Amino acid sequence: MEHSWPTPEHFWLELGYSRRVPSELMAEALRKNQHQQHLNAMKEALERFDLPRIRVQKWEPSMGKPKAAKLIHWVRHGQGYHNLMAEACQQLGVDFSELGTYEEAKKATFHPYVNDAIKDPPLTCLGVDDAKALWSLAKTLTPELLVVSPLRRATETILIAFKDAVSNGVPVLAHGACREQIGVHTCDRRSSRTDYVETFPKVDVSHVKHDEDPTSWTQRESKLELAQRAHDFLLWLLQRPETEIVVGTHSAFLMGLFHIALEISDDSMKQFFKTGELRSILVSPEEVARAAERPFAKKPRLS
Numbered sequence: 001m002e003h004s005w006p007t008p009e010h011f012w013l014e015l016g017y018s019r020r021v022p023s024e025l026m027a028e029a030l031r032k033n034q035h036q037q038h039l040n041a042m043k044e045a046l047e048r049f050d051l052p053r054i055r056v057q058k059w060e061p062s063m064g065k066p067k068a069a070k071l072i073h074w075v076r077h078g079q080g081y082h083n084l085m086a087e088a089c090q091q092l093g094v095d096f097s098e099l100g101t102y103e104e105a106k107k108a109t110f111h112p113y114v115n116d117a118i119k120d121p122p123l124t125c126l127g128v129d130d131a132k133a134l135w136s137l138a139k140t141l142t143p144e145l146l147v148v149s150p151l152r153r154a155t156e157t158i159l160i161a162f163k164d165a166v167s168n169g170v171p172v173l174a175h176g177a178c179r180e181q182i183g184v185h186t187c188d189r190r191s192s193r194t195d196y197v198e199t200f201p202k203v204d205v206s207h208v209k210h211d212e213d214p215t216s217w218t219q220r221e222s223k224l225e226l227a228q229r230a231h232d233f234l235l236w237l238l239q240r241p242e243t244e245i246v247v248g249t250h251s252a253f254l255m256g257l258f259h260i261a262l263e264i265s266d267d268s269m270k271q272f273f274k275t276g277e278l279r280s281i282l283v284s285p286e287e288v289a290r291a292a293e294r295p296f297a298k299k300p301r302l303s
Contacts, residue, residue: 130276
């Protein structure tokens with residue numbers, strides 16, 4: 001059954017706030033807080049990461065696209081309702097830092113990501129605006145493939161931001177390996193494959209194997225496991241024939257990718273993504289060729 005999702009303004013009125021801190025300020029404060037939380041865990045995971053890191057560089061349009069290189073544009077989804085709830089907790093001073101098990105999270109006074117009503121939340125109206133803000137940039141890109149996490153907020157973001165590409169026949173493919181860090185958080189559990197197909201009939205779901213989400217409720221995926229998954233997903237991208245690809249994904253996944261799986265010298269690329277932010281990497285022809293011979297982490301595929 002579909003939820004009747006409120007507007008962000010209505011959400012704040014329900015909390016009893018007639019005046020509030022502007023959403024941009026709350027989002028930035030939350031982003032900085034979460035960046036530090038993830039960063040501490042990423043440092044430990046990097047020490048244990050035993051796969052070859054993939055060398056890439058930040059891409060700017062002035063660089064062009066060398067022949068046989070791979071250009072990949074990474075997009076964090078626009079604001080979802082779980083983000084809105086987290087911003088409210090941030091302002092109210094509620095601590096919802098990383099908790100290891102579902103039982104621990106449920107014991108918290110209030111945890112915005114473990115609320116039973118927030119499973120696979122869509123974009124808020126501000127999240128839709130985040131996606132629309134990418135229109136002008138999207139028009140300058142020429143992707144041959146759009147890959148999306150099978151969570152609603154990521155899929156919606158790409159379908160809105162790259163609506164012209166979709167209209168022009170660029171295929172859209174959902175892939176479980178680029179979904180958000182899994183386990184415990186209700187907001188990161190996807191809808192059934194059946195419901196997803198009904199909502200997004202133009203998206204190829206051949207890489208979403210199970211109807212119901214098979215991931216664990218009770219244990220959080222570690223940052224090391226997340227980085228191994230990001231590594232394998234990138235190898236899969238590099239072994240595909242397309243030379244320019246857009247990926248719609250999530251903040252923790254992107255932290256694991258840029259801090260651990262990738263070797264990149266530009267520290268600005270390692271900062272916590274804003275909602276609706278796009279960053280691009282270029283993978284050299286030599287690194288693409290090496291990727292074909294690199295081992296996968298051989299972890300179970302998540303879908």
